[in-house]
Amino acid sequence: MVADVETSKLSGVTSFLPHEISLENPCPPSKLLHPSDRIGIRFEEITSTPELTQAGANHTWLIFTDGSKIDDRVGAAFVVKDSANTQPSVIKKFKLHDDCSVFQAEMLAVQMACKHIIDHHLTDVLILSDSKSGLTELRNGSSYNRFAVNIHKLLHQARSSGYTIEFAWIKAHAGFDGNEEADLAAKAAARMRRIPDFQRVPISLVKHQNRQKCKESAKTLYMNPNTCVHTRSLLPTYNTLQEFIKIVRPDFATTQVLTNHGYHKEYLHRFHIVADDRCPCDDQTPQTWKHLLTQCPRFASARYNHEMISRLLNIDPYNLSEIIRKDDTAKSFKAYITNIVDHLKEFNQT
Ligand SMILES: [Zn+2]
Known part of the structure:
Protein backbone atom coordinates (compact mmCIF):
# COMPACT_ATOMS: atom_id res chain seq x y z
CA MET A 1 0.00 0.00 0.00
CA VAL A 2 1.29 3.44 -0.91
CA ALA A 3 1.16 5.15 2.46
CA ASP A 4 2.73 8.54 2.15
CA VAL A 5 -0.27 10.51 0.96
CA GLU A 6 -2.10 12.01 3.92
CA THR A 7 -5.86 12.08 3.66
CA SER A 8 -8.86 12.69 5.84
CA LYS A 9 -12.55 11.94 5.71
CA LEU A 10 -15.06 14.72 5.50
CA SER A 11 -17.96 13.85 7.77
CA GLY A 12 -21.15 13.30 5.85
CA VAL A 13 -19.70 14.08 2.44
CA THR A 14 -18.16 10.65 2.01
CA SER A 15 -20.98 8.68 3.58
CA PHE A 16 -21.79 6.95 0.28
CA LEU A 17 -18.23 5.69 -0.07
CA PRO A 18 -17.35 2.15 1.05
CA HIS A 19 -15.76 2.07 4.53
CA GLU A 20 -12.27 1.30 3.32
CA ILE A 21 -12.17 4.30 0.98
CA SER A 22 -10.94 7.72 2.00
CA LEU A 23 -11.00 11.02 0.25
CA GLU A 24 -7.95 12.57 -1.35
CA ASN A 25 -8.46 16.16 -0.27
CA PRO A 26 -6.11 19.09 -0.74
CA CYS A 27 -3.00 19.29 1.40
CA PRO A 28 -3.07 21.85 4.25
CA PRO A 29 -0.59 24.70 3.62
CA SER A 30 1.39 23.69 6.73
CA LYS A 31 2.36 20.42 4.99
CA LEU A 32 3.90 22.11 1.98
CA LEU A 33 7.63 22.68 1.69
CA HIS A 34 9.01 25.91 3.13
CA PRO A 35 8.24 28.64 0.55
CA SER A 36 11.93 29.08 -0.26
CA ASP A 37 12.11 25.37 -1.22
CA ARG A 38 8.95 25.34 -3.34
CA ILE A 39 10.27 24.96 -6.87
CA GLY A 40 7.88 23.96 -9.62
CA ILE A 41 9.15 21.70 -12.37
CA ARG A 42 9.82 22.71 -15.94
CA PHE A 43 9.17 20.34 -18.77
CA GLU A 44 10.13 20.14 -22.39
CA GLU A 45 7.86 18.60 -25.02
CA ILE A 46 8.84 15.57 -27.06
CA THR A 47 6.81 14.84 -30.16
CA SER A 48 9.33 13.24 -32.55
CA THR A 49 11.88 10.43 -32.55
CA PRO A 50 14.89 12.80 -33.04
CA GLU A 51 13.75 14.78 -29.99
CA LEU A 52 13.51 11.57 -27.95
CA THR A 53 16.92 10.43 -29.19
CA GLN A 54 18.39 13.78 -28.19
CA ALA A 55 16.74 13.54 -24.76
CA GLY A 56 18.27 10.07 -24.38
CA ALA A 57 21.71 11.41 -25.28
CA ASN A 58 21.40 14.12 -22.62
CA HIS A 59 20.43 11.82 -19.74
CA THR A 60 21.67 8.58 -18.20
CA TRP A 61 18.22 7.26 -17.35
CA LEU A 62 14.83 7.65 -18.95
CA ILE A 63 11.73 6.83 -16.90
CA PHE A 64 8.43 6.64 -18.79
CA THR A 65 5.34 6.99 -16.59
CA ASP A 66 1.70 6.39 -17.41
CA GLY A 67 -1.71 5.98 -15.83
CA SER A 68 -4.69 4.23 -17.38
CA LYS A 69 -8.36 3.53 -16.83
CA ILE A 70 -9.64 0.51 -18.70
CA ASP A 71 -12.89 -1.39 -18.17
CA ASP A 72 -13.50 0.86 -15.12
CA ARG A 73 -10.26 -0.27 -13.52
CA VAL A 74 -7.32 1.99 -12.85
CA GLY A 75 -3.60 1.33 -12.98
CA ALA A 76 -0.29 3.19 -13.03
CA ALA A 77 3.19 2.17 -14.08
CA PHE A 78 6.65 3.39 -14.83
CA VAL A 79 9.35 1.92 -17.04
CA VAL A 80 13.03 2.61 -16.32
CA LYS A 81 15.43 2.49 -19.25
CA ASP A 82 19.11 3.26 -19.31
CA SER A 83 19.62 5.54 -22.24
CA ALA A 84 22.54 3.46 -23.56
CA ASN A 85 20.15 0.50 -23.77
CA THR A 86 22.58 -1.87 -22.07
CA GLN A 87 20.19 -3.15 -19.42
CA PRO A 88 16.67 -4.59 -19.60
CA SER A 89 13.85 -2.25 -18.69
CA VAL A 90 12.63 -2.16 -15.11
CA ILE A 91 8.82 -2.09 -14.99
CA LYS A 92 6.82 -1.23 -11.86
CA LYS A 93 3.05 -1.47 -11.69
CA PHE A 94 0.55 -0.04 -9.21
CA LYS A 95 -3.12 -0.72 -8.89
CA LEU A 96 -5.53 2.03 -7.86
CA HIS A 97 -9.10 1.75 -6.59
CA ASP A 98 -11.68 1.57 -9.39
CA ASP A 99 -13.09 4.98 -8.38
CA CYS A 100 -9.74 6.73 -8.75
CA SER A 101 -9.14 9.00 -11.71
CA VAL A 102 -6.64 8.73 -14.55
CA PHE A 103 -5.11 11.98 -13.28
CA GLN A 104 -4.43 10.30 -9.92
CA ALA A 105 -2.91 7.33 -11.73
CA GLU A 106 -0.64 9.59 -13.77
CA MET A 107 0.47 11.45 -10.65
CA LEU A 108 0.99 8.22 -8.68
CA ALA A 109 3.22 6.90 -11.48
CA VAL A 110 5.40 10.04 -11.30
CA GLN A 111 5.48 9.96 -7.50
CA MET A 112 6.58 6.32 -7.44
CA ALA A 113 9.15 6.99 -10.16
CA CYS A 114 10.68 9.76 -8.03
CA LYS A 115 10.78 7.42 -5.04
CA HIS A 116 12.43 4.74 -7.18
CA ILE A 117 15.09 7.24 -8.28
CA ILE A 118 15.99 8.06 -4.66
CA ASP A 119 15.81 4.44 -3.42
CA HIS A 120 18.06 3.21 -6.25
CA HIS A 121 20.39 6.20 -6.34
CA LEU A 122 19.77 6.96 -9.99
CA THR A 123 21.34 10.18 -11.13
CA ASP A 124 20.70 12.25 -14.22
CA VAL A 125 17.14 11.08 -14.94
CA LEU A 126 14.54 12.33 -17.36
CA ILE A 127 10.94 11.47 -16.40
CA LEU A 128 8.69 11.31 -19.46
CA SER A 129 4.95 11.57 -18.86
CA ASP A 130 2.18 11.91 -21.43
CA SER A 131 -0.03 13.72 -18.89
CA LYS A 132 0.18 17.42 -19.61
CA SER A 133 -2.35 18.14 -16.85
CA GLY A 134 -0.17 16.29 -14.34
CA LEU A 135 3.02 18.06 -15.42
CA THR A 136 1.21 21.40 -15.41
CA GLU A 137 0.11 20.76 -11.83
CA LEU A 138 3.72 19.99 -10.91
CA ARG A 139 4.87 23.22 -12.52
CA ASN A 140 3.20 25.03 -9.62
CA GLY A 141 5.62 24.71 -6.68
CA SER A 142 2.83 25.81 -4.30
CA SER A 143 0.22 23.30 -5.49
CA TYR A 144 -2.00 21.86 -2.74
CA ASN A 145 -2.58 18.65 -4.68
CA ARG A 146 -1.32 15.88 -2.44
CA PHE A 147 0.54 14.05 -5.17
CA ALA A 148 2.17 17.31 -6.25
CA VAL A 149 3.19 18.06 -2.66
CA ASN A 150 4.68 14.57 -2.28
CA ILE A 151 6.50 14.81 -5.60
CA HIS A 152 7.86 18.27 -4.77
CA LYS A 153 9.15 16.88 -1.48
CA LEU A 154 10.81 13.94 -3.22
CA LEU A 155 12.36 16.28 -5.79
CA HIS A 156 13.64 18.50 -2.99
CA GLN A 157 15.13 15.44 -1.30
CA ALA A 158 16.71 14.32 -4.58
CA ARG A 159 18.15 17.80 -5.25
CA SER A 160 19.59 17.91 -1.73
CA SER A 161 21.34 14.60 -2.43
CA GLY A 162 22.77 15.91 -5.69
CA TYR A 163 20.48 13.97 -8.05
CA THR A 164 19.29 15.56 -11.26
CA ILE A 165 15.68 14.85 -12.22
CA GLU A 166 14.18 16.57 -15.23
CA PHE A 167 10.78 16.23 -16.88
CA ALA A 168 9.38 16.00 -20.37
CA TRP A 169 5.92 15.68 -21.81
CA ILE A 170 5.84 12.96 -24.46
CA LYS A 171 3.09 12.62 -27.02
CA ALA A 172 0.92 9.57 -26.23
CA HIS A 173 0.17 6.80 -28.72
CA ALA A 174 2.79 8.13 -31.14
CA GLY A 175 4.82 4.94 -31.32
CA PHE A 176 7.51 5.83 -28.76
CA ASP A 177 8.67 2.49 -27.32
CA GLY A 178 9.06 3.58 -23.69
CA ASN A 179 5.71 5.31 -23.67
CA GLU A 180 4.01 2.31 -25.26
CA GLU A 181 5.62 -0.01 -22.66
CA ALA A 182 4.43 2.23 -19.83
CA ASP A 183 0.95 2.34 -21.37
CA LEU A 184 0.75 -1.47 -21.58
CA ALA A 185 2.10 -1.82 -18.04
CA ALA A 186 -0.46 0.67 -16.67
CA LYS A 187 -3.27 -1.25 -18.41
CA ALA A 188 -1.92 -4.53 -17.00
CA ALA A 189 -1.75 -2.88 -13.55
CA ALA A 190 -5.39 -1.85 -13.86
CA ARG A 191 -6.37 -5.47 -14.53
CA MET A 192 -4.39 -6.91 -11.62
CA ARG A 193 -6.54 -8.74 -9.11
CA ARG A 194 -5.19 -7.60 -5.78
CA ILE A 195 -5.82 -5.03 -3.05
CA PRO A 196 -5.19 -1.60 -4.58
CA ASP A 197 -1.90 0.10 -3.79
CA PHE A 198 -3.79 3.35 -3.66
CA GLN A 199 -7.44 3.77 -2.77
CA ARG A 200 -8.33 7.34 -2.05
CA VAL A 201 -10.90 8.82 -4.34
CA PRO A 202 -10.65 12.32 -5.75
CA ILE A 203 -12.90 15.12 -4.54
CA SER A 204 -14.07 15.48 -8.14
CA LEU A 205 -15.74 12.05 -7.85
CA VAL A 206 -17.49 13.04 -4.61
CA LYS A 207 -18.70 16.25 -6.22
CA HIS A 208 -19.91 14.34 -9.28
CA GLN A 209 -21.75 11.75 -7.19
CA ASN A 210 -23.27 14.44 -4.97
CA ARG A 211 -24.48 16.29 -8.05
CA GLN A 212 -26.06 13.07 -9.33
CA LYS A 213 -27.71 12.39 -5.97
CA CYS A 214 -29.02 15.98 -5.76
CA LYS A 215 -30.39 15.70 -9.28
CA GLU A 216 -32.16 12.43 -8.52
CA SER A 217 -33.63 13.85 -5.29
CA ALA A 218 -34.78 17.02 -7.06
CA LYS A 219 -36.36 14.95 -9.83
CA THR A 220 -38.22 12.77 -7.33
CA LEU A 221 -39.42 15.85 -5.44
CA TYR A 222 -40.48 17.60 -8.63
CA MET A 223 -42.54 14.66 -9.84
CA ASN A 224 -44.18 14.07 -6.43
CA PRO A 225 -47.93 14.71 -7.02
CA ASN A 226 -48.12 16.75 -3.78
CA THR A 227 -45.27 19.16 -4.49
ZN1 LIG B 1 -56.06 42.99 -14.93
Missing part, protein backbone atom coordinates in the same frame (compact mmCIF):
# COMPACT_ATOMS: atom_id res chain seq x y z
CA CYS A 228 -44.35 21.71 -7.16
CA VAL A 229 -47.91 21.55 -8.53
CA HIS A 230 -47.89 25.07 -9.99
CA THR A 231 -44.42 24.84 -11.56
CA ARG A 232 -45.20 21.41 -12.98
CA SER A 233 -48.36 22.78 -14.59
CA LEU A 234 -46.07 25.11 -16.58
CA LEU A 235 -43.15 22.74 -17.12
CA PRO A 236 -44.45 19.16 -16.92
CA THR A 237 -41.17 17.27 -16.52
CA TYR A 238 -37.97 17.80 -14.57
CA ASN A 239 -36.02 17.84 -17.83
CA THR A 240 -38.12 20.71 -19.25
CA LEU A 241 -37.61 22.60 -15.97
CA GLN A 242 -33.84 22.10 -16.26
CA GLU A 243 -33.92 23.16 -19.89
CA PHE A 244 -35.94 26.26 -19.01
CA ILE A 245 -33.51 27.21 -16.23
CA LYS A 246 -30.54 26.72 -18.57
CA ILE A 247 -32.01 28.87 -21.34
CA VAL A 248 -34.05 31.52 -19.54
CA ARG A 249 -31.88 31.75 -16.40
CA PRO A 250 -34.69 32.69 -14.02
CA ASP A 251 -34.31 35.93 -12.11
CA PHE A 252 -36.48 37.76 -9.57
CA ALA A 253 -39.28 38.33 -12.10
CA THR A 254 -39.42 34.92 -13.82
CA THR A 255 -39.22 33.13 -10.49
CA GLN A 256 -42.55 34.75 -9.58
CA VAL A 257 -44.19 33.08 -12.58
CA LEU A 258 -42.51 29.73 -11.94
CA THR A 259 -43.40 29.59 -8.24
CA ASN A 260 -46.68 31.56 -8.23
CA HIS A 261 -45.24 33.57 -5.35
CA GLY A 262 -44.96 37.28 -6.03
CA TYR A 263 -46.56 40.71 -6.24
CA HIS A 264 -49.81 39.57 -7.89
CA LYS A 265 -52.92 40.08 -5.80
CA GLU A 266 -54.10 36.47 -5.84
CA TYR A 267 -50.90 35.62 -3.92
CA LEU A 268 -51.03 38.68 -1.65
CA HIS A 269 -54.65 37.96 -0.79
CA ARG A 270 -53.92 34.28 -0.11
CA PHE A 271 -51.41 35.37 2.50
CA HIS A 272 -53.77 38.05 3.93
CA ILE A 273 -51.53 40.91 2.81
CA VAL A 274 -54.30 42.65 0.81
CA ALA A 275 -58.07 42.71 1.36
CA ASP A 276 -59.09 41.19 -2.00
CA ASP A 277 -57.58 39.45 -5.03
CA ARG A 278 -59.26 41.59 -7.71
CA CYS A 279 -57.23 43.14 -10.51
CA PRO A 280 -57.51 46.97 -10.72
CA CYS A 281 -58.13 46.66 -14.49
CA ASP A 282 -61.80 45.84 -13.83
CA ASP A 283 -61.99 45.41 -10.06
CA GLN A 284 -63.59 42.00 -10.66
CA THR A 285 -61.23 39.47 -12.17
CA PRO A 286 -58.89 37.68 -9.75
CA GLN A 287 -55.36 38.85 -10.48
CA THR A 288 -53.67 35.53 -11.16
CA TRP A 289 -50.52 35.13 -13.22
CA LYS A 290 -52.67 33.65 -15.98
CA HIS A 291 -54.79 36.83 -16.03
CA LEU A 292 -51.73 39.10 -16.03
CA LEU A 293 -50.04 37.11 -18.78
CA THR A 294 -52.95 36.49 -21.12
CA GLN A 295 -55.76 38.98 -20.43
CA CYS A 296 -54.99 42.05 -18.32
CA PRO A 297 -55.36 45.16 -20.53
CA ARG A 298 -52.77 47.01 -18.41
CA PHE A 299 -50.05 44.90 -20.09
CA ALA A 300 -51.58 44.65 -23.56
CA SER A 301 -48.75 46.54 -25.25
CA ALA A 302 -45.98 44.39 -23.75
CA ARG A 303 -48.08 41.29 -24.45
CA TYR A 304 -48.49 42.28 -28.09
CA ASN A 305 -44.70 42.31 -28.60
CA HIS A 306 -44.25 38.86 -27.10
CA GLU A 307 -47.24 37.41 -28.96
CA MET A 308 -46.06 38.83 -32.29
CA ILE A 309 -42.57 37.35 -31.95
CA SER A 310 -44.04 34.00 -30.86
CA ARG A 311 -46.55 33.85 -33.73
CA LEU A 312 -43.90 34.70 -36.28
CA LEU A 313 -41.96 31.70 -35.05
CA ASN A 314 -45.07 29.53 -34.79
CA ILE A 315 -44.68 29.14 -31.03
CA ASP A 316 -47.43 29.13 -28.41
CA PRO A 317 -46.57 32.34 -26.45
CA TYR A 318 -47.72 30.86 -23.12
CA ASN A 319 -46.35 27.35 -23.37
CA LEU A 320 -43.05 27.49 -21.48
CA SER A 321 -41.82 24.20 -22.94
CA GLU A 322 -42.30 25.66 -26.43
CA ILE A 323 -40.99 29.15 -25.69
CA ILE A 324 -37.53 27.79 -24.89
CA ARG A 325 -37.25 26.19 -28.32
CA LYS A 326 -36.26 29.58 -29.77
CA ASP A 327 -33.90 32.17 -28.35
CA ASP A 328 -36.11 35.04 -29.49
CA THR A 329 -39.23 33.78 -27.71
CA ALA A 330 -37.26 32.90 -24.57
CA LYS A 331 -35.91 36.47 -24.53
CA SER A 332 -39.24 38.14 -25.31
CA PHE A 333 -41.00 36.07 -22.63
CA LYS A 334 -38.44 37.09 -20.02
CA ALA A 335 -38.72 40.74 -21.08
CA TYR A 336 -42.52 40.52 -20.91
CA ILE A 337 -42.50 39.04 -17.38
CA THR A 338 -39.95 41.63 -16.24
CA ASN A 339 -42.16 44.41 -17.58
CA ILE A 340 -45.14 43.09 -15.62
CA VAL A 341 -43.23 42.64 -12.36
CA ASP A 342 -41.56 46.06 -12.68
CA HIS A 343 -44.95 47.79 -12.88
CA LEU A 344 -47.17 45.54 -10.77
CA LYS A 345 -46.71 47.17 -7.37
CA GLU A 346 -47.44 50.58 -8.82
CA PHE A 347 -50.46 49.21 -10.71
CA ASN A 348 -51.84 47.51 -7.60
CA GLN A 349 -50.81 50.33 -5.28
CA THR A 350 -49.47 47.77 -2.86
